[in-house]
Amino acid sequence: MKKHIFFSALVAMAMTATFASAQDFDTKPTVRYDNEKEDVHFTVGARFMADGAYYHTDYTPLKSGVAITDARIRTSMSFQDWYFYADFDFSKGKFSQKNIFLQYALNGGESGYLKAGYYNDPSTMGNNTSRGSLHFISRAGSVNALSAGRQLGVTYKYYNDKFFFNQGVFAENKYNDQEDGYQGVTFGGRWLYMPINTDEQTLHVGAAFRYSRINTGVVENNVKKTSLEFGSSVQTYVDPFQFTSVTLPWAKNEFNVGAEALYRNEKMFLRGEYMFKYVNKERDDQTLFENQLGGSQSWTTLESWQNGNGLAPNRFHGGYIEAGYQIFGNGYKYDKHEGLLKGFDGRSLEIVARYNYLGLNDIRDNELYVLGRDQYYPADLVNGALKDYPSTSKSIGGGNMHSFTVGANYSFNKYAQFLLEYTYNRLDRDKYQYDKNIHTVQARLMFSF
Amino acid sequence: MFKNLIRLGITCSVALVAFSCENQDFTNVNEDVNRVDVKHLSPEMEKVRDYVPMYAVMAHRGSTFWTPEETEAAYRWAREMGADYLEADLQCSKDGVILALHDDNLSRTTNIEQMYGNDVPRTRVQYYMDRGMTAEQAQAQYEEDRKNFSMPYYAKSYMYEELMALDAGTWFNQDPATVEQARQGFSETHLYISTLEDLIRYAEGKKLARYTASDPEVINNQRKVGERKYTITNNPDGSVTYNFEYEEDTEGNSGNRPGIYIEFKESWLNPVTFEQDVYDELDRLGWNIITKPATETAHYKDGKVNVGNTNGKVVLQTFSLESLKRTSKVFKGQIPMCFLLWKGTAATDIKYDTPAGYASFINLGVDNLAHIIGPCIAGAPNNYPELNAPWQDYLISRSGMLNHPYSFDSREQMGKYFGEYNFGNSLYREHYLDGAFTNRSEMTIQYFIDQGVRPGTAATPVPDPNTLLDELGYVK
Structure with a gap:
């Protein structure tokens, strides 16, 4: 028996060098099968998160309570330079597709890794950090809103002690079940430079870019209508209501740029990220104009229709700074395979803090908002701002939110952790003009193996 | 240390609960109505608001139940019935005559399709x-x-002289919805599309002057018996002025002098100067209290309606946000103004009738110098959306504005919005209205009399509606 355990440990150490850890799980699985003769290794693991939250709002109620916010099963298999990974979530009583991918280590990993399947878009640090390794109960609101989630695609990754490059190409819809349109494409990546990277401390700075062509949508009267929606909860999962959110009809091209920095040593970490999103739009004006012809009150020229149905690009941004201090434990570790801070590792206690800003208001000057219509009215210095028709405002009032979080995380051992967090959110959104102050007190019990 | 952190967390949680008074665990309308911001009328605006009598009865389009709407028959009937206001919608003919007319398309209420194709x-x-x-x-x-x-059939596409050739009465006798109230007199008496001037003259106790067989124009075959008397003056600037003739209404001589409650229709139907045009027309007709304030203040006198002789003689109204803005600039809040509400998704509708959304429309009204909110009400036969729930009336009252809901067709509706069925148990006001747009003036007036809110100086008893029509000359 001892021999078997010892052997397994050796294999695990060897695998550490050649296997990329799954982004959503950076704890090592404990249930494993190793066939050294065939060089096949198989693992099974699971993760569970139960959250409790108490919310205090000025006006719009959030539902305080408890919820299972994560319940996953994962599995992996490796064979020589090949690595397959999959995990599935069944929290809230519903199955959902999480990661599933195949990775090939080029020249044993020395020349990088090719990865194909369904997994996180690489272009932000926050979104690529596993929920189990966040050191917070939720990702920052700016990450929730402005970063891409998992996508189906191919990436090439290369890293060494100084650099980390990860870039790829992704499809728009993993199941191709869109109502209309062939799929658009996304490409982008994340590039890091690590001037300091030792066992004791790491400093990395980086940049990110992502372009997304939105091509799927719905067809009405021979016109395909694309749309883009994104937003964030108040950094919680128990009630996912989004005080900050936008819907952008006719969105066509999405450009994201970002910058990030991370420093860690044994006792503390400090990291932050800034994200900027630019969305432009396309519309088949000619067909839409012709579709509205035929009525006594139709627009009479394409130009007049376009003037009455304005279209403009929008800009949004956000960012966060996070810090942690470990009171006791095994020290903070850096995962150079992913260019990320690792999660907990054994018994530990830490305190953490975060400031997040999410800016989803893109409002033109001097416009009037009427809550009963959830509509902005263009400024008109001659007749005043109110116009019955048309509504030519190009403003988007998705909401700006500042969030301040403090928390304490206790790891009982390498498998179980308890997180406690308080967040104060300051909201500025016309639609929720009576909600300025949103407080959340949250706790999480997490178990992962 | 860990225990200390837990304690800190618990303490923070308890503190939050203890110091919070805003939090609620579900969307509670009864709480939210006191949490939303509602602007209040200024003292100057309150003074103008008080030009309007409490529990005013607005004869909606004269009457849509008993008579062809917005015609001479409808307004004479409403005046004689004792309504406080003759309600009308304003549009504009191609040659600039301000019309009292509801439908923008004339197909329903006239014979325009047969006349002009x-x-x-x-x-x-x-x-x-x-x-x-x-x-x-x-x-x-x-x-x-x-x-x-x-735009065929739209009133604004025609000269008023062309509109005068239309029959605005016969359709009423043929429409399944009104055929039970049909009267031969609505066809035999040529009922015209009304003008704002007509409306004012009806309120003043007059009726149209019509040609008789002894008139020279009839004898010379220039005019027909029963046609209204008018001439047209060509102005140097190319515009025209219609010179209408009126006469004392000898059949309808109750002495009631109601006011008028006139609506600016959707802004795209009329010229951008329409509000100013109406201001000038009121001025010309002697009904603009800004330039010619009334000397009387009693809304009722000697058992007769006297609103038309007070500063409350004209009330403006609109659904249009654009018209609301323009009206505030032209009339400057010096004439009572009602901001009408309709729930829907069209350009002027209220989409979100939550307390916050509803309050935003009230605040639009206050900001744009309106004194009254006019919400739609539920109930047969129109089954409009409900925008006058008790909490909505409460929000209106918080602003200091009057609540004039529309439009009443049954006693059941009167009872509901008067709070009769709440049996004294209510979180809100006792009555959910301060006046009523009604298609059944006889019913609404009688209801207010029965409830004891109609001043004793107003006329009683309420005339029988059919007998009154007979007396006015509209034979069955």
């Missing part, structure tokens, strides 16, 4: 010749009009 009336050539054009010029202008004729 989809083309410009052929009488247009003569109209232009009467304006001083040669036959060739008139024909050329007519052809130009035909080329640009894009």
Whole structure:
């Protein structure tokens, strides 16, 4: 028996060098099968998160309570330079597709890794950090809103002690079940430079870019209508209501740029990220104009229709700074395979803090908002701002939110952790003009193996 | 240390609960109505608001139940019935006459399809010749009009003289919804599309002057018996002025002098100067209290309605956000103004009738110098959306504005919005209205009398509606 355990440990150490850890799980699985003769290794693991939250709002109620916010099963298999990974979530009583991918280590990993399947878009640090390794109960609101989630695609990754490059190409819809349109494409990546990277401390700075062509949508009267929606909860999962959110009809091209920095040593970490999103739009004006012809009150020229149905690009941004201090434990570790801070590792206690800003208001000057219509009215210095028709405002009032979080995380051992967090959110959104102050007190019990 | 952190967390949680008084665990309308911001009328605005009598009865389009709407018959009937206001919608003819007319498309309430089809009336050539054009010029202008004729049946596409040729009464006798109230008199008496001037003269106790067999114009075959008397003056600037004639209403001589409650229709139906045009027309007709304040203050006098002789004689109203803004600039809040509410998704509708959304419309009204909110009400036969729930009335009352819901057709609706069925148990006001737009003035007036809120100085008893129509000359 001892021999078997010892052997397994050796294999695990060897695998550490050649296997990329799954982004959503950076704890090592404990249930494993190793066939050294065939060089096949198989693992099974699971993760569970139960959250409790108490919310205090000025006006719009959030539902305080408890919820299972994560319940996953994962599995992996490796064979020589090949690595397959999959995990599935069944929290809230519903199955959902999480990661599933195949990775090939080029020249044993020395020349990088090719990865194909369904997994996180690489272009932000926050979104690529596993929920189990966040050191917070939720990702920052700016990450929730402005970063891409998992996508189906191919990436090439290369890293060494100084650099980390990860870039790829992704499809728009993993199941191709869109109502209309062939799929658009996304490409982008994340590039890091690590001037300091030792066992004791790491400093990395980086940049990110992502372009997304939105091509799927719905067809009405021979016109395909694309749309883009994104937003964030108040950094919680128990009630996912989004005080900050936008819907952008006719969105066509999405450009994201970002910058990030991370420093860690044994006792503390400090990291932050800034994200900027630019969305432009396309519309088949000619067909839409012709579709509205035929009525006594139709627009009479394409130009007049376009003037009455304005279209403009929008800009949004956000960012966060996070810090942690470990009171006791095994020290903070850096995962150079992913260019990320690792999660907990054994018994530990830490305190953490975060400031997040999410800016989803893109409002033109001097416009009037009427809550009963959830509509902005263009400024008109001659007749005043109110116009019955048309509504030519190009403003988007998705909401700006500042969030301040403090928390304490206790790891009982390498498998179980308890997180406690308080967040104060300051909201500025016309639609929720009576909600300025949103407080959340949250706790999480997490178990992962 | 860990225990200390837990304690800190618990302490923070308890503190949050203890110091919070805003939090609620579900969307509670009864709480939210006191949490939303509602602007209040200024003292100057309150003074103008008080020009309007409490529990005012607005005869909606005169009456849609008993008579063809917004015609001479409807307004004479409403005046004699004792309504406080004759309610009307304002539009504009192609030659600039301000009309009292509800439908923008005239197909429903006139015989325009039979008269003119989809083309410009052929009488247009003569109209232009009467304006001083040669036959060739008139024909050329007519052809130009035909080329640009894009909205057949819309009132604004026609000269008022052309509109006067239409029969606005017979449809009422044929419509299944009103045929039970049909009267031969609504066809025999030519009922015209009304003008704002007509409306005012009806309120003043007059009726249209019509040709009789002894008039020279009739004898000379220039006019027909029963046609209204008018002339048209050609102005130097190319515009025209209609000179209508009126006479004392000898059949309807109750002495009631109601006010008028006039609505600016959707902004795209009328010229951008329409509010100013109405201001000027009220001025011309002596009904603009800004330039000619009334000397009387009693809304009722000697058992008669006297609103039309007070500063409350004109109340403006609109659904249009644009018109609301323009009205505030032209009338400056010096004439009572009602901001009408309708729930829906169209350009002027209230989409979100939550306390916050509803309050935003009230605040729009206050910001734009309105004194009254006019919400739609539920109930048969119209089954409008409900925008006058008790909490909504409460929000209106918080602003200091009056609540004039529309439109009442049954006693059950009166009872519901008067709070009769709440049996004294209510979180809100006792009555959910301060006045009522009604299609059944006889019913609403009688209800207010029965409830003891109609001043004793107002007329009683309420006339029988059918007998009154007989007396006014509209034979069954």
